[in-house]
Amino acid sequence: MSLEELNNQYKQMQNEYGDSNLDSILYGGQLKNPKLCLIFMNPTGRNIAAEKSWIDLKSPWIGTKNVWKLFNQSGLISNGIAKEISNRKGSDWDYEFTQRVYKEIEDNNVYITNLAKCTQTDARPLPDRVFKDYLHLLHEELDIVRPEKIITFGNQVSKIFIGKPISVSKDRKNIYNVNIKNTSYQTLPVYYPVGQGQRNMSKAVEDIKWYLNS
DSSP, X not given: OOHHHHHHHHHHHHHHHSOTTBOXXXXXXXXXXXXXXXXXXXXXXXXXXXXXXXXXOOOTTXXXXXXXXXXXXXXXXXXXXXXXXXXXXXXXXXXXXXXXXXXXXXXXXXEEEESOOOOBSSOOOOOHHHHHHHHHXXXXXXXXXXXXXXXXXXXXXXXXXXXXXXXXXXXXXXXXXXXXXXXXXXXXXXXXOSGGGGGGHHHHHXXXXXXXXX
């Protein structure tokens, strides 16, 4: 299966699980053997790329602020790009700036995706069954991209991806092996650093830095 074929399936699932007025958000960064893959939950309408009028990259976190602080503090984007993001309103992101941000993600050998690609209008929780319905497609995605290391954010995503109950507070710096099509991927669950999880951002940063250097 190719990424283009996957994209078509993700777009179809948007009609089932997401808001029909928004587009599915896909992935971004280094698409070939990245050093690090970051797996988040699902996108919301705060990502301006979800608007149907947006015809450029449909990548995570476009037009948002907080998660880029995590990336900067973890050494995944430069201080210069982080400062520009901090100084921009969401509506100030244009195609040129978005391409520049994701070029830096690519150059730093990072790949960003969500377990579920269905965009919601808000951040209401999704039930496990929705994430599980996307899991086989994420496996196909990772089999194409082939990252060296994976980080999953939050208990719910970590539990479903790793395949066992996970507590990010108790499982800090515990690395799990996830088998996908006869390939084993080292996976570290960390705190989800957005919304209420911002209070744990420093712990997520600490664990990401430890993992990158392990």
